[in-house]
Amino acid sequence: MKVYVFGIGGTGSRVMRAMTMLLASGVECKADAIVPIIVDPDAAGGDVERAATLMRHYGEIRSKLDFSSKKQNRFFRTEIMETMPNFRLPLSNTEDCRFDEYMDLSGMSKENKALARLLFSQKNLDSDMKIGFKGNPNVGSVVLNQFEDSIHFQNFANDFTAQDKIFIISSIFGGTGASGFPLLLKTLRTSNNIANPNLVNNAHIGAITVLPYFQVQQDDESSIDSATFVSKAKSALSYYLRSISQNNTIDDLYYVGDDTRTTYENVEGGAEQKNNAHFVELISALALIDFANSQNPNPERSNAEYLQTVHKEFGIEKDSNEITFVELGQKSKKQLRKPMTQFLLFAKYLDEYRDFMSQPWVVDRKFDDNFFDSDFISTLKTVQSEYIGWLAEMAGQQRAFTPFNLHRDPNRVFDLVKGNSPRGVFFDKNFKFFDNRLNGTRGESKSGEKEQQFAELFYLATEKLVKDKLNID
Amino acid sequence: MNIIFSWIYGWFISIFGEDLDYHLFGYECQGDEFVLGDRCLYTPIGLVALGVAILFFVLYYYIVNSAKLNRWWHWVIVMLLVGIVNFFVGHAWTVAELPNMGGCLTVYVGDCWLFGLANAIVSALFFIIISFAGKWGSSQCKHTPF
Structure with a gap:
């Protein structure tokens, strides 16, 4: 059984880093293989590059090891498969392009142009696509609405088997993750324009939604303002409740967050966006492992009446600012x-x-x-x-x-x-x-x-x- | 057994002298004559040397059996300890025999020290042979001294 893991945005990559560390140490995962798929327009992002390099190294080490039944070694036991270049799902038309160019704003009719200007601020329209959506899910929801068109996404669907599972990692308080998760889920559940639509549409799908767990320094020049993290998370949660949980479009939904937050430097994207690892990311990786080890609560998706979404949260035994075992x-x-x-x-x-x-x-x-x-x-x-x-x-x-x-x-x-x-x-x-x-x-x-x-x-x-x-x- | 131990110690007669060798081999003085008795001291001294070598071998390779003490020089130190113990055993044993030697044999305390040296060498040889024969079962010292 393979678990396809979509890591959306910077948080997705950081959780993949944590996942790789846990698998390297031999934490038990019942999946035969994890297939990471990073969804992030910020190709040069420090977090993306760091996670991808680590996973490549993991693969190089694992390729020299044998895990047949008599072997006891658990270090590097679970395979991490690289099915896409640098584990990344390439997003088309996001390089060297501003958002207004991406939408072809200048080619729109007067009415559409006015509508676009109503929905997106001038700052949104001028933003550079190659460093992500900088905390703007409204931008992300346009740019990421292209999964079906990707040849790599089609390859993923083509390789998908009935035993395989899908897990989506995203944060709810940024731009890329918050917009990418519902779009991706919708594509997976409803798209008929992919290979194996029945298998993918009815697959066991889980996700972790990471609530605010850090903040960034105030910077008037930056598009990212952590004062909006909580309000963004609230409105996104309300949207998820209506469009995901109440519809039972997902089988397992994990939530994790923390109200004690470290303040990071305010970096919009690129190689400098390389946040230090955080416990919440480790817990998110544990959620992935929990999902890989779990049974599908909805083995028959055809009967909508009996569908249920299992919600899970993580807690610690004792509240402390220094968590040990x-x-x-x-x-x-x-x-x-x-x-x-x-x-x-x-x-x-x-x-x-x-x-x-x-x-x-x-x-x-x-x-x-x-x-x-x-x-x-x-x-x-x-x-x-x-x-x-x-x-x-x-x-x-x-x-x-x-x-x-x-x-x-x-x-x-x-x-x-x-x-x-x-x-x-x-x-x-x-x-x-x-x-x-x-x-x-x-x-x-x-x-x-x-x-x-x-x-x-x-x-x-x-x-x-x-x-x-x-x-x- | 008398023959084996006498043969081994016989290699070192030039060190501790013929007169002491005669006594340890079992010759007794009856007047000015040598008479071969049945009290060969080479065997008990040799058995003690062998026993000490085995004891230190077991201690080093199987009781202590340490990853910290498995370099060649650690083994040499243990071999020296075996030699030192047997040096004093050989010396003490022969000094205690001096009053029993009779007038036909001329043995001095210095010869006893030299016999102690010979005994140390013999016991070290025992330790070397036992080490190479029995080191393979030791998890930490199987390649010691090499």
């Missing part, structure tokens, strides 16, 4: 704590420790300098460094997700998970204890591919480490 509910804690800790240990070992070349786990499996200098290790280290950076970004937010002590002290390697003291008295300590567990792990047959042996070995060793030292299983 302790503040999470039992289900989220169980889902996240073990894999995230394992992957962080794996990352720390490769990043902070050097003295392992004579250890039996290296010698026995002939992991030589060539292997440690290979593209596989280099890409893996890049992803792991991103992972640590991603955790640090979340820890720096106004409402911080800070479950780990992100220090580099070689004498406190296992003093890692907040609220969880390392236990046990062992002769080997810190990274030597890590070596001890690597040496004592049987893992993959020594005749297999080195990359596979390496990943399997680290997965099994970190699994033992978190159990022995941190009592996490």
Whole structure:
């Protein structure tokens, strides 16, 4: 089963980044593959580029690994498929073009021109399409009404099978996401001009609508004003209620937001729009995983009378501006704590420790300098460094997700998970204890591919480490 | 067993001298004559050397079995410890035998120190052989010393 994930706008890309981190760490996802499709006219957007690069690296690492039934490694287990160039659904006529040119305002009749000027401000009409809709859903709703015409969208529909699912990620308080979500949903549910219309129209579709969770600095020159976020969200919610929830056009609808908000720099778009990671994005990625693991509440869409939309929200056990695993509910804690800790240990070992070349786990499996200098290790280290950076970004937010002590002290390697003291008295300590567990792990047959042996070995060793030292299983 | 241990210690007679070798092999003085008795001391001393080597082998490879202590120089230190223990065992054992040697053998305390040295070398050899034969089952030190 594949889950096609449409990530609309900057929030869509940031949630995809969080999703990639969770899948890299091995959070359980029952889908065989995730197919990310980024919908964002801002091709040069920092968030888009960062998410796409990360997902490409994920794919490069995963291509060297084997996940047949006997393998135990869960790092990078779920496939992330690149079916579109740079994971992006290209939007036509949005490059080097202003909104009035896009609509061909000058070619309109006098009456239509007057109507357009009624609906769109001069600032709207002058706006540059290549950096997105800058918080203007009225602009987005025009430009994004072109999914059916896209060859890549047609390819998606063509590849779609009866088992596949669709998930849409969007924010409700901006421009691209707020306008793109209802349009995309409408296309998916009603369009007959695509391949496999029956399969796509009746597919199990879920979405997450991200309510305001950050604000931007006030800038009179900018089109983005965070004072309007809440009012925009309210009117969009009211629209979603009428046109989505009450019609049951969607099967599962998730809501997430936060009233404690970090203030970001006011950037309208382009490479500079690269917001730090936020807990809300991680939770949105969890919503995607929850959706992938869930049953369709409406297996028979033909009978409208019995259709229902399942609404879900996320909450934490205890309100705190510093969220650790302790503040999470039992289900989220169980889902996240073990894999995230394992992957962080794996990352720390490769990043902070050097003295392992004579250890039996290296010698026995002939992991030589060539292997440690290979593209596989280099890409893996890049992803792991991103992972640590991603955790640090979340820890720096106004409402911080800070479950780990992100220090580099070689004498406190296992003093890692907040609220969880390392236990046990062992002769080997810190990274030597890590070596001890690597040496004592049987893992993959020594005749297999080195990359596979390496990943399997680290997965099994970190699994033992978190159990022995941190009592996490 | 007497023959095996006597043969091994026999390699080092030039170090600790023939007279001490005679006594340890089991010769006794009866007047000015040597008589071969049945008390060969090479076997108990050799068995102690072997036992100490096995004890340190088990401790290093299977009890401590540490990823921190699996470099070649850690192993050399353990081998030296085995040698030091047996150096003193060999010396103490032969010093204790001095009153029993009779007038036909000329053995000095210095010879006892030299026998201690020979015993240290023998025990180190035992440790080397046992290490190479039995290291493969150790998870942390299977490639130690190399």
